[in-house]
Amino acid sequence: MxxxxxxxxxxxxxxxxxxxxxxxxxxxxxxxxxxxxxxxxxxxxxxxxxxxxxxxxxxxxxxxxxxxxxxxxxxxxxxxxxxxxxxxxxxxxxxxxxxxxxxxxxxxxxxxxxxxxxxxxxxxxxxxxxxxxxxxxxxxxxxxxxxxxxxxxxxxxxxxxxxxxxxxxxxxxxxxxxxxxxxxxxxxxxxxxxxxxxxxxxxxxxxxxxxxxxxxxxxxxxxxxxxxxxxxxxxxxxxxxxxxxxxxxxxxxxxxxxxxxxxxxxxxxxxxxxxxxxxxxxxxxxxxxxxxxxxxxxxxxxxxxxxxxxxxxxxxxxxxxxxxxxxxxxxxxxxxxxxxxxxxxxxxxxxxxxxxxxxxxxxxxxxxAIYGTSATIFDTPTGTFSATEKGHNGQPKFIPTWNWRSTTTPTRVYVEILTWPKGSFHVDKMPRKVTSAYLLADPAHKPLKVTQNGDSLDVQLPSRALDPIATVLVLNTSK
Known part of the structure; x- marks a missing residue:
């Protein structure tokens, strides 16, 4: 190596x-x-x-x-x-x-x-x-x-x-x-x-x-x-x-x-x-x-x-x-x-x-949310490039942020939430129509309230994460 x-x-x-x-x-x-x-x-x-x-x-x-x-x-x-x-x-x-x-x-x-x-x-x-x-x-x-x-x-x-x-x-x-x-x-x-x-x-x-x-x-x-x-x-x-x-x-x-x-x-x-x-x-x-x-x-x-x-x-x-x-x-x-x-x-x-x-x-x-999935369909940045530190090939070092990530299948979007938000999960631009949502770690898969206005999406979340490292939000979708 x-x-x-x-x-x-x-x-x-x-x-x-x-x-x-x-x-x-x-x-x-x-x-x-x-x-x-x-x-x-x-x-x-x-x-x-x-x-x-x-x-x-x-x-x-x-x-x-x-x-x-x-x-x-x-x-x-x-x-x-x-x-x-x-x-x-x-x-x-x-x-x-x-x-x-x-x-x-x-x-x-x-x-x-x-x-x-x-x-x-x-x-x-x-x-x-x-x-x-x-x-x-x-x-x-x-x-x-x-x-x-x-x-x-x-x-x-x-x-x-x-x-x-x-x-x-x-x-x-x-x-x-x-x-x-x-x-x-x-x-x-x-x-x-x-x-x-x-x-x-x-x-x-x-x-x-x-x-x-x-x-x-x-x-x-x-x-x-x-x-x-x-x-x-x-x-x-x-x-x-x-x-x-x-x-x-x-x-x-x-x-x-x-x-x-x-x-x-x-x-x-x-x-x-x-x-x-x-x-x-x-x-x-x-x-x-x-x-x-x-x-x-x-x-x-x-x-x-x-x-x-x-x-x-x-x-x-x-x-x-x-x-x-x-x-x-x-x-x-x-x-x-x-x-x-x-x-x-x-x-x-x-x-x-x-x-x-x-x-x-x-x-x-x-x-x-991991196996058999494809890359995210969102264009939300996952970090920033440092103005001072150099990374690989002498290029500016990429400094990740740890709010959330997303993986995709043809009918679902998975959102791995790393930092639990207050109230709801929000994105300004959702490329697909969301038909329902739930948390993967919830055995009952209790439906969560979804609000989709134009491109924006909000999903109402419980007050606390179900997992201390990453709680997965499942978005069932139609194109």
Whole structure:
């Protein structure tokens, strides 16, 4: 993760001329691009795309899992704490390849339970899971025959967590996707690396063991491992999540696209590189002010400040903040991919599990206002742009307000009220005719008084909210 590292940005701009703006959440360059191999997105019809993306668009909420060898140091190496995210510790502290690989014999996460993690996702109201099959450290979290640096061959655990998760996802009705670091690989000769400190300014390497040909790495490790992941888990993965496409030219990315095209129902993101757009925009750690009109998109975010487990990162976001994020994202037509970082035993930190379960309680009551909905039909601002603070891409920072948000279906408008108004809910312009209204958390669905004069709408509300975080007002409508 952490695509926006300054050291990596310049390389991304050089390697994929239109990719960087696309990757960090701004508009992609509209210049037409001819690819060496056409991706499915460039050949399918609109109807075919809609059918392929249907489940994903309805899901709205997914679980990201960052888990690997980096959970053993948990942010500390030889007494030094990293100031960065946990899964980047090898790069940030320039750990030699041999020393990092020596973590594998210590990795025995006997507390891992695929059943419990899938059950946690389900109880949270999450519809899909994306787990790190191989992160930038090059360690495969599955039974790879391509390279022995993996959880089955190199550790005393000897189990394939991805296979166990796939089995549980089938049983529990949750979809499964795999994250794969196609470019960065800090332990494979020739793998890409981000420039940090005194790393080689061209390759990013800091250890002679990393030297080699990137094309050989791509041909002999990355692409064969992607084939394993796509071929060996039956109907999974339904999503492939790429990241940090350093060195991924159009020609190199085309070799990956050849593999992806064999799986016509697959959904993959905009981080492959080589100017391929993929299916989804991936704003990281923020929610774009207007979403991405006309594009499928997914905000990936952490519960605390790290993706991979760090023992001392206790800066957990509140359940209120997490639910507001979900509502805000859904109101703009996006998905929320919320991360957990299991520890070296395979256990999900308790504060993360507790917050997910609390989110699930809200969704049990109010889920119909999130799942299968479209973006708001109102043009009411949801915040303002700061005159002094800078946000992503150096643009003015968007400061959200938390009064209400809205999601839509063909016959209903849902208003997620975050700050309870006095007396009534009012909008100056209501694009549809409202036929009736009630509160979703009211078991009786008692009708509320609706007054619609011209464009304006008022709905009389009870004196108190039914939920301390967000109470959903349902507006039944006709066009």
């Amino acid at each position: 952490n695509l926006l590292r300054r050291s990596l940005t310049a390389t991304l701009l050089f390697a994929a001329p239109f990719a960087h703006a696309h990757l960090d959440g701004s508009k992609p360059d509209a210049t037409p691009i001819t690819h060496p191999v056409l991706a499915i997105q460039e050949t399918e019809s609109s109807a075919q795309r809609d059918a392929r993306m249907e489940w994903w668009r309805e899901a709205r909420f997914g679980m990201f899992i960052h888990w690997g060898l980096y959970s053993i140091p948990a942010g500390t190496w030889n007494g030094q704490r990293t100031t960065h995210i946990g899964e980047w510790i090898m790069n940030d502290l320039s750990i030699p390849v041999a020393d990092y690989k020596a973590l594998a014999p210590q990795f025995n996460p006997t507390g891992f339970s695929a059943h419990d993690i899938v059950a946690l996702a389900k109880s949270a109201g999450m519809k899909y899971i994306v787990i790190t099959a191989k992160h930038h450290d090059g360690f495969a979290m599955y039974d790879s025959k391509v390279d022995p640096f993996n959880i089955v061959a190199a550790t005393p655990f000897k189990r394939d967590p991805l296979r166990e998760l796939a089995e549980e996802c089938r049983k529990q009705g949750v979809k499964l996707g795999f994250y794969y670091s196609q470019a960065q690989d800090w332990t494979a000769p020739g793998g890409a690396a981000a420039v940090t400190g005194n790393h080689d300014p061209k390759t990013g390497h800091w250890d002679k063991a990393q030297e080699g040909s990137f094309d050989d790495y791509l041909r002999n490790k990355a692409i064969p491992q992607m084939e394993e992941l796509l071929d060996n888990y039956k109907e999974y993965p339904v999503v492939v999540w790429f990241d940090t496409p350093k060195e991924m030219t159009p020609e190199r990315a085309a070799e990956v696209v050849k593999v992806l095209n064999r799986h016509p129902n697959l959904i993959w993101n905009n981080r492959l590189g080589g100017t391929y757009e993929g299916d989804t925009e991936t704003p990281e750690q923020y929610i774009p002010a207007q979403g991405f009109p006309g594009r499928d998109w997914e905000s990936c975010m952490t519960i605390n400040d790290t993706w991979g487990f760090k023992s001392y990162d206790t800066n957990f976001k509140s359940t209120e903040t997490l639910l507001r994020n979900l509502i805000d994202i859904a109101s703009k037509g996006g998905n929320y991919l919320l991360n957990i970082g299991p520890d070296s035993h395979g256990i999900v930190p308790a504060p993360e599990a507790e917050r997910l379960q609390q989110m699930g309680q809200w969704l049990k009551v109010n889920g119909e």
